[in-house]
Amino acid sequence: MSLPQRVKLVEVGPRDGLQNERQLVPAAIKIELIERLAAAGLSAIETTSFVSSKWVPQMADNAEVLRAVLASPRRRSQVSYPVLTPNLKGFDAALEAGAQEVAIFAAASETFSQKNINCSIAESLKRFAAVLDAASALEIRVRGYVSCGVACPYEGAVDPAKTARVARQLFEMGCYEVSLGDTIGAGTPASVQRMIEACAALLPIDRLAGHYHDTYGMAIANIYASLELGMAVFDSSIAGLGGCPYAAGATGNVATEDVVYLLQGLDIETGVDMEQLLAAGQFIAGYLGREPASKAARALLARRGAGC
Ligand code: HMG
Ligand code: MG
16 A cells, blocks of 8 residues: 655635634734745645625635735745635636636535535536636636535435536536535545545546545544545645534534644655644634644644643
């Protein structure tokens, strides 16, 4: 068994993490967080989403945040700052704010699609095709998501074949990468491997990413199980922030600090500096008035406090 030598992490805390916070986080804090994450060596940072502010009020400052990050002297040229766009309206707004990469998000479950974006899977794919057409004319890269790849909060277990069908459609429509979401974190290494195997039968494994929420504490095990199959791109969230507003009870993504600790222990390169990552996590957790959800972060910070 050989694991990948290098893994790319896509930091989703500023979007997937903060979208679920009840207290409104000011744009200046989001911008500072994103800049700290870039300084820590993360090469892709999902910055915000251009969705309806009636649906997700926390992302209402999307244009302000994206513009500031892109115009900042602290911007890093090698870092991408993708944003979520559910339709052409969101795409146009993202473009106006300077977006150079966007992400579209379909689901493997009909009920989740309706609850999340108010339309069927088929209708969502039509909307995304329009986004992909507009994006390709402008050479804007588009990443795709499949939510509820393992399980749906409304329909229960999801057939891996359904996830794979949607993943292939997104890939064939032009997404350069498709991120497989365990939106409610119910997956286990066995069910996550079944999902990946079904998807990898239809599109190359190096075009697949894992996006695992940690509701049941399985996300690190699920990443390891994914590495075993050759997956080498994972989404994670600083300090384990987040959840999904349309998946009640789902907690945050796997914490970036935990993933970096795992990968360092496996001698897998990430390009991320743990010290700066810990500082970024402390910054946002401190603002939110709680400890980072990351166990690795808490342990490393406690050791430091104890002077060991
Ligand atoms: P809708 O109400 O069906 O849209 O919402 P509509 O086309 O009927 O338009 C209604 C109003 O919304 C109109 O405004 C539109 O202009 C406006 P009005 O005339 O009433 O003033 N509108 C918009 N405004 C801003 N930005 C837009 C936009 N589009 C229409 N892009 C919509 C459809 C998709 C907009 C809505 O359902 C929505 O915003 N949903 C939020 C979805 C969301 O952000 N979910 C969380 C992110 S997904 C996630 O977390 C999962 C992921 O992490 C992977 C995983 O974990 O599995 C990615
Ligand atoms: Mg998510």
